[in-house]
Amino acid sequence: SAQASRPRAAGRGLAGGQSLDLTVGVGSYYDDNLLQYSDQQIADFDSGLYPYRYGVGSIGDVVLNPALAMRWELDQGRGRRRALRVRGEGNFHGDDGTADFRAASVSWRESFRRDRRLSLGYYVLPGYYLRQLHDEDLLALPPSQRYPRAEFDLQIGSVAWRQAIAERTRLEFSYQYENRRYVPEFRERDSGTHMGEAALSWHRLPRRSSLTLGGGYRVSNARGSDGDELPGVPPDDPDVSYHGVVASLGGDMELARGWSWQLSGDVGYSLATRAYDSGRPADTYYYGRNDLLNAFELGLGVGFLRHWNARGFYRLEHNRADLGSSAPAGSEVGSYRENQVGMALQWSGEVWKRRGGLGASDADAAPMSAKQP
Numbered sequence: 001s002a003q004a005s006r007p008r009a010a011g012r013g014l015a016g017g018q019s020l021d022l023t024v025g026v027g028s029y030y031d032d033n034l035l036q037y038s039d040q041q042i043a044d045f046d047s048g049l050y051p052y053r054y055g056v057g058s059i060g061d062v063v064l065n066p067a068l069a070m071r072w073e074l075d076q077g078r079g080r081r082r083a084l085r086v087r088g089e090g091n092f093h094g095d096d097g098t099a100d101f102r103a104a105s106v107s108w109r110e111s112f113r114r115d116r117r118l119s120l121g122y123y124v125l126p127g128y129y130l131r132q133l134h135d136e137d138l139l140a141l142p143p144s145q146r147y148p149r150a151e152f153d154l155q156i157g158s159v160a161w162r163q164a165i166a167e168r169t170r171l172e173f174s175y176q177y178e179n180r181r182y183v184p185e186f187r188e189r190d191s192g193t194h195m196g197e198a199a200l201s202w203h204r205l206p207r208r209s210s211l212t213l214g215g216g217y218r219v220s221n222a223r224g225s226d227g228d229e230l231p232g233v234p235p236d237d238p239d240v241s242y243h244g245v246v247a248s249l250g251g252d253m254e255l256a257r258g259w260s261w262q263l264s265g266d267v268g269y270s271l272a273t274r275a276y277d278s279g280r281p282a283d284t285y286y287y288g289r290n291d292l293l294n295a296f297e298l299g300l301g302v303g304f305l306r307h308w309n310a311r312g313f314y315r316l317e318h319n320r321a322d323l324g325s326s327a328p329a330g331s332e333v334g335s336y337r338e339n340q341v342g343m344a345l346q347w348s349g350e351v352w353k354r355r356g357g358l359g360a361s362d363a364d365a366a367p368m369s370a371k372q373p
Contacts, residue, residue: 029342
């Protein structure tokens with residue numbers, strides 16, 4: 001979305017000062033397969049014969065997604081910029097409140113001359129509800145009732161380096177580490193995931209368009225045991241460790257422009273493979289399993305009145321899982337198809353600015369609302 005202009009201080013490379021941006025947004029969308037159930041699971045849910053396997057009231061739901069972000073930037077002059085961004089958001093469901101969650105992130109960016117940039121990020125998502133999963137250790141309950149709630153805390157740390165390699169071309173290398181820690185009933189699923197990725201992007205193409213092509217590799221190492229097995233006896237828990245490639249292609253283009261508005265479109269495609277590493281033939285869901293995920297997203301946005309932006313979107317996600325003939329129907333997700341359609345509204349702009357350079361005074365620190373015409 002458009003933002004207020006950020007004038008530089010005049011002089012021989014003097015710093016442009018500091019600014020504080022605020023972004024407030026709210027989105028809503030319908031998801032027809034909220035927990036990514038397979039066709040067999042949906043049929044079981046609709047039959048009503050397996051109430052303990054499902055902790056939601058409906059397969060699809062309407063989701064509300066509010067978000068708030070603050071971004072502080074320091075212009076140090078001579079191409080040097082420093083930025084700190086803090087963001088919080090949440091997902092709130094109309095019928096399936098048990099799947100609600102809240103997340104927060106913080107990022108730090110150092111920009112240098114010749115369009116070079118270093119980024120650090122941290123993301124935290126506590127208490128994310130996965131679904132009801134089978135727990136073979138609940139021997140006091142009948143087999144049909146051994147499906148407690150499975151949720152985990154997620155933390156992600158990331159680092160990225162971007163630089164220009166041609167006038168309109170940028171190359172970025174990134175790495176992120178994900179840590180998942182489950183509730184005590186499913187400690188065998190605790191995992192650490194490493195992912196490295198490289199991306200090429202082309203900017204300022206005809207019709208104010210851009211294009212990004214990315215690819216990478218990830219490895220997830222799961223604990224694979226809850227620690228209750230006897231010495232010398234192989235674990236009877238699932239091993240969700242995997243490795244695979246990731247790839248993406250996306251672009252956006254300005255479609256039309258007026259005096260106070262701009263219409264744009266965007267499209268994205270991503271692919272991910274997962275080859276599971278379980279070496280236990282008794283692990284029927286993950287032994288020899290291979291997944292292929294394809295996702296496609298199409299969006300149409302309009303920016304207006306300098307600070308406002310609205311976007312409608314459609315997203316299709318399809319996962320094909322090769323589980324093998326020995327995998328029984330149950331709580332584990334296999335192949336699934338998920339559709340989302342919705343829209344979001346966002347306001348973004350400067351709320352405070354202090355000019356740099358020689359002679360800066362406290363008057364320069366007045367809120368932008370007092371300076372804008």
